[in-house]
Amino acid sequence: MSMAEYKGKVKRIQDTPFGYTMSVISGKWKMVIIYLLAENQPVRFNDLKRQIGAITYKTLSSQLKELEADGLVKRKEYPQVPPKVEYSLTDKAETLLPILEDLCEWGVSNQPS
């Protein structure tokens, strides 16, 4: 199916494939999180926090939960004290990576200095 086939069918964007994909990737830090996971999988919560730096616990936590709810991130909890939780990408997320690369490349070519 291509964009052309949506002609006249768009009622609510959140129900379109466009809208779905956008809802999944647009969160201020989601791309950064996905790309960091793609490189270092699996990564623990505080490692992510340190690597990103400017993010707060609350925001990182909520972004991860949304990613998990959307099936892009797996959360594995080890029953230890102190706690240990590892995050990694799902297969679904792996299929997104080429598209994220394209978005990145487009930015490189088109971002004004």
Add this chain to the structure above:
Amino acid sequence: MSMAEYKGKVKRIQDTPFGYTMSVISGKWKMVIIYLLAENQPVRFNDLKRQIGAITYKTLSSQLKELEADGLVKRKEYPQVPPKVEYSLTDKAETLLPILEDLCEWGVSNQPS
């Protein structure tokens, strides 16, 4: 340049190619506008409004202004009464279309029923 090369360099996302591309395409209606323009170029303001339906004048107007400021949309005004304004895509926007198609296709394959 690939995502991998950003390792350790990310300070503020809005300065990265990722962030730039996302800022350009993420507005609730931008994708819809771009795809409608891609199909019917050029399109007049009220035609866009009618085709989208659920959008308000104010929102359509601001989304178009942002798209214009980002160099994705051209605005051509005819000095007539009543006014006539036509919107169309720039070459820069045309280079985005394949990526938007990819985002759409990913949504088709991965959107939960």
Add this chain to the structure above:
DNA sequence: ATAGGTACTACCCGAAAGGATAGTGTAAAT
């Protein structure tokens, strides 16, 4: 005994995005 590390949650706040409604000036159509 104190400080630091683990993975968070709870609560409050400000900014920004987008929706709702109404109005502008001119001309053509009914």
Add this chain to the structure above:
DNA sequence: ATTTACACTATCCTTTCGGGTAGTACCTAT
């Protein structure tokens, strides 16, 4: 004479997003 159409703008309001701060329960290192 009234309505309709064009392309908007202005004002107000609500919702959403993300930031800031503080706290939890337990363990290890100093």
